[in-house]
Amino acid sequence: MKNKRIGIIGAGPSGLAQIRAFEALQNQGYAMPEIICFEKQDNWGGMWNYTWRTGVGKYGEPLHGSMYKYLWSNGPKECLEFSDYSFDEHFKKPISSYPPRPVLFDYIQGRIKKSNAREYIRFNTTARWVSFDEDTQKFTVILDDLKIDKTYSEEFDFLVVASGHFSTPNMPYFKGIENFPGTVIHAHDFRGADQFKDLNILLIGSSYSAEDIGVQCYKHGAKSVTLSYRSNPIGIEWPDGIKELPLVTHFEGDKAYFKDGTTEQYDAVIMCTGYKHKFPFLPDELRLKTKNNLYPDNLYKGIFFNDLPQLIYLGMQDQYYTFNMFDTQAWVARDFMMDRLQLPSPAERRIDMDKWLERNDQLQTSHENVDFQTDYIKDLLSMSDYPHFNLDEVARMFKEWLQDKEDDILTYRDKTFRSVVTGTMAKPHHTDWMDELDDTKERYLFEAEEEEMIPEKM
């Protein structure tokens, strides 16, 4: 096995999970294959590695990061906990269920810093082009070392695509938008609510981005927030200052016209219109072509490219589960690459995919979505030795979270949940989320007693 070469594209949660999966096996005494992970950014963490930049990065590559200042987890941390590295192990004390981004980034790093992961990763390196040779059954990947402006190639037996799918903005055109006088950006380039203080902002979209950016802007002082939906409103009871309207039909100057005949004036437009799966480095016959959904077609077990299973995609699903789903995928992928798992024939794989796709097509409610992804992960868990965890309880927590959001979008982050990994009950954050304007790790980890002694912040 030692001479098998494995290429991983991306060192975010999925790529790191893949490295970690191999290391877990190494800890059991197995030899490591040769692994090289290529990361476009200058650090690991993928989406969780915050950048102040927008558009393109330092070296002119399309920017990976879509996160923003004051981003707090929008689901309970107990639903994404690594089953082999608990929050207790990392923080040594109970913390709240909805930590801010820097705290979750710290947790992701905690697990991987214990290992030699960094030595497998080439940072500031982007994959330019991949080809697959039928004769040698090897992938050739052309890489670009952005820092020294040098291109070169590497050969691999397996290629793991872990480059994410929340980085390429889907940004539809609306008539007149080119003459809108204020800021027009995609959620991908939203970096914080401050610049929208005292403004009337229009968010186009009705998914997580719209919901969360809308609430953040409300919290940080926007004058008004309008969410414009294509098919269905989010439909919860919004506080005064946030409302939903049907889809924008067009703009005239700073006025937006909506399907229901409403017209309103805005200072800024943020398009929360989703992301595209994009793999510019792959020939199109190796590209996963899919919309964002819970079961992209052509991926056996959600990871093996059916036409060529040595090509593995991690984390390409729409996500309730995140870190722990990437882990279960990476462990299964590892076992295939290490010859510990045989795949059935392409035809049998097709039958298995079709079964999932059929169920996926019939999903109607968010509870059904949660159950679908729960069952998908159960299936993966049964295939590897990734430490089991109580998935039914996690599914229950997801459903409770959905209800909490519906009950009150402004306070759901003050709720607490119990870890299925350690049994630890989360501790409420020292400050109600709506009153907490500081998202730093330092502020978050202060004990309440200490906090009382801190002088007032500006």
Added chain:
Amino acid sequence: MKNKRIGIIGAGPSGLAQIRAFEALQNQGYAMPEIICFEKQDNWGGMWNYTWRTGVGKYGEPLHGSMYKYLWSNGPKECLEFSDYSFDEHFKKPISSYPPRPVLFDYIQGRIKKSNAREYIRFNTTARWVSFDEDTQKFTVILDDLKIDKTYSEEFDFLVVASGHFSTPNMPYFKGIENFPGTVIHAHDFRGADQFKDLNILLIGSSYSAEDIGVQCYKHGAKSVTLSYRSNPIGIEWPDGIKELPLVTHFEGDKAYFKDGTTEQYDAVIMCTGYKHKFPFLPDELRLKTKNNLYPDNLYKGIFFNDLPQLIYLGMQDQYYTFNMFDTQAWVARDFMMDRLQLPSPAERRIDMDKWLERNDQLQTSHENVDFQTDYIKDLLSMSDYPHFNLDEVARMFKEWLQDKEDDILTYRDKTFRSVVTGTMAKPHHTDWMDELDDTKERYLFEAEEEEMIPEKM
């Protein structure tokens, strides 16, 4: 010759000049070689094809366009006039010397619409990767048809890189910028001054972008404009409301600290910190690696890649001359590709380049810069049958323009110049530039008499 295949990357002014050059020869009775031009955008015009988008385009590719609403030519149109297609021929009447972007775009299109250029161009197509085979002496270019998500390859005997170099932002980090609460963008993503109305804005940079964006924002109602320079200020007499300060050292919240000890509060930061030459589709040994200057090294006659002269770069210089320089380059490149021009040996080419580089190194004043580029174009003109024009007079106009800007940055666009192609004197625009807030072609081309009958605009 018919079977020679020529690939052109980019259908902006340079790529279009190349097509036009071949067509000019065809009009003389020569056969056209096989030409395919690949354009990432959905229309031709390159930088002049305005987009409301920022960051990445419709298909997630880094955005080409850096232009903005209310962009007016910042040099006299008489300095960029095609010598084979005059402004008179296009507009049928004298127009002013500083037209707005849509008017110049119309002019660029006018010449090319007379031809069959469009049939050579594949729009929405980006070059992913180029390789060169020493044995066959052919380039293989892997293309990505963005609209249908399909990759394929083409072989060429010559490859013309005309993809521009004002698209990849150079965006340095300043300590604390990640916590600046307001908008932080590069000039590349600036789309108009309206959103900066009543704000205090900081522009980092002292080149054309900073000067022009600063003046535009001033004109359209910014509360104050500060330009921060690294080495030297622009140093002209600014109107009240615009000022220059030395380089920012760091930010704290919304406060910028400057080298001279000044501290000021800002609402927005626009980085006018220039662009990088970037060719992600080329292996690094074929990449032009240069800063933005008047004579990039390793390009014989400023166009032929010295290590492999079948690889041709157009328009890679810093620019006083623009459209007419691209034309003179494209005509020379054409003659080489058509076997009408032989290049000297690599060593002789090296000597020629060194001569120019040496002079380039000694340039000190902007007048010397103008003379340098004038002489460079004279050299090119002597090598092909591109219609000659009075370059000394154009150089004189450039120098007058430089003086006009120094005299009054707010009124220099009201001056007029005489065409060296037709002898026509420009006609002053019906409205002083500072009072003209509408940059549409329709408004621009109205006759003064008509204009008096237009009702007041909002």
